[in-house]
Amino acid sequence: xxxxxxxxxxxxxxxxxxxxxxxxxxxxxxxxxxxxxxxxxxxxxxxxxxxxxxxxxxxxxxxxxxxxxxxxxxxxxxxxxxxxxxxxxxxxxxxxxxxxxxxxxxxxxxxxxxxxxxxxxxxxxxx
Numbered sequence: 001x002x003x004x005x006x007x008x009x010x011x012x013x014x015x016x017x018x019x020x021x022x023x024x025x026x027x028x029x030x031x032x033x034x035x036x037x038x039x040x041x042x043x044x045x046x047x048x049x050x051x052x053x054x055x056x057x058x059x060x061x062x063x064x065x066x067x068x069x070x071x072x073x074x075x076x077x078x079x080x081x082x083x084x085x086x087x088x089x090x091x092x093x094x095x096x097x098x099x100x101x102x103x104x105x106x107x108x109x110x111x112x113x114x115x116x117x118x119x120x121x122x123x124x125x126x127x
Contacts (some may be wrong), residue, residue, distance in 0.1 A: 003065065004099030011070035015076050017068075020058040025123035029115045031107055032091035034036050036063030038071050040115040044123055051082045054095070059115075066105035067112075073097050089113055 023041035030037040034120060038044050038061045045055030061073040074094050078086040091109035095101045098104075 001007055001102045001105070003069075003102070006020045006097075006099040007066060007069045007101065010072040010098065011065040014059075014072040016058050016072060016079065017060070018058050018096055019060055020056055023058070025119045025126060027118035027122055029111050029114050029118060031111055034063070034107065036067040036108060037061070037073060038063070038067065038111050038115045040071070040075070040112075041117045041122050042078075042119045042123060047082070053085050053122075054078050055080075064105070064108070066101055066108040069095050069098055070101075070112035071115070074109075074116050078116055083124070086116055087120050089116060 006031050020041040020043055022043055024044045026039060026041050028039045041058040043056035044052050044053050048055045057075045059066050059075050061071040077089050077097060091113040094109040
């Protein structure tokens with residue numbers, strides 16, 4: 001399977017990897033077909049305008065290289081964004097930021113975007 005240089009970079013040097021001990025919300029998603037499991041942790045703060053932003057974010061992923069790369073990219077894309085902006089991050093956007101994914105691995109970007117959205121929605125319901 002051919003991966004872009006960016007996928008390989010985000011797999012071998014993932015950003016935001018690891019749990020957050022002070023997370024405001026945590027969401028876990030998985031794909032029973034391939035066995036990938038992703039957990040996203042978010043810490044919410046406020047920007048200068050008083051809007052809630054993703055101040056810190058972390059992930060734990062058990063899965064293939066594409067699963068780790070998409071988790072890492074989704075967290076990078078969301079960090080510092082308002083909750084509303086981060087909710088708009090789609091699987092397509094994650095895949096495009098990584099320079100594309102092989103068709104059999106597109107489900108990984110679905111998992112990453114879904115985990116992010118689920119964590120944000122969980123936070124909003126807790127609050």
